[in-house]
Amino acid sequence: LFFPVVIIVTFLRLLGSAEPTPPAKGVLRVYGMKFCPYVQRLKLVLAAKGVAHETININLLSKPKWYFTKNPMGKVPTIEIDDVVIYESDIVSEYVDAVYPGRKLCTTNALKSAKEKMFLVYWGNNCVVNYYKYARELKNNDQEAKDAFCALVKEGLEKTATFLENNGTPYICGSQPGLTDYLLYPHLERINAIVPVDLKQIPRVKAYFDAMQEDEAVKSCRFSNELHLEFIKKYVTGDVGAYDIGPVAE
Secondary structure, three states: OOOOOOOOOOOEEEOOOOOOOOOOOOOOEEEEOOOOHHHHHHHHHHHHHOOOOEEEEOOOOOOOHHHHHOOOOOOOOEEEEOOEEEEOHHHHHHHHHHHOOOOOOOOOOHHHHHHHHHHHHHHHHHHHHHHHHHHHHHHOOOHHHHHHHHHHHHHHHHHHHHHHHHHOOOEOOEOOOOHHHHHHHHHHHHHHHHOOOOHHHOHHHHHHHHHHHOOHHHHHHOOOHHHHHHHHHHHOOOOHHHHHOOOOOO
16 A cells, blocks of 8 residues: 655544534545545545645445535535535546646646547546446356456557557656546556456556556555455445555545
8 A cells, every 4th residue: 555645634534423523714625435536536636736635534335414415416525625615526626726736737728638538538438337347246256247347448448548649648648647647547546456457468558557656646645456456345245344444545
């Protein structure tokens, strides 16, 4: 397990049923779940920009009623600061990039930004969807189903390789990771850990993954393959204790 760089100051609070007091004035609070890839998106953006924040983790298999007053859908991540509440990982990440100082992560070229967003839709509808289908099969003995979903993930990664080749830069956003890279990376990390696809067989994706591994924000937010696998095996069986495995992660 890799721990946060010191520039990010977070305070983990494990929730029971009681509603927490509001964050102090000017303090950014993240409601999340440490293994959620959508929360990891936001955490990567916060790390890349050096934004201090506190974290309250929600058990998604046993959500407290008060949380629905923050996010009516009960999803994570949600942020709260000075009575302002915003949710949805891509929306929250764009907001953080817009209002906090530091390197801007959003692609400014309109056409390039549109192409990145179109690719993220493809990524979500193919690699991400089939990753979850594969993960759900971990509790079953249907090897044929697992093989089928694994093949679909690999097909999606091969098309991802083509996109990266055509993009012509080390990262999707250019010479260094940007918002689109941080939105894509969490599921790539999980695919690498859980789905038996050898990235060495898809060199362009392997090179991209390796490059992302060297990014300081990624280093501060990533989890080991072993911890990902332990979590997902518990999660797909509905084990409410899944959220508490491993050391505390902020």
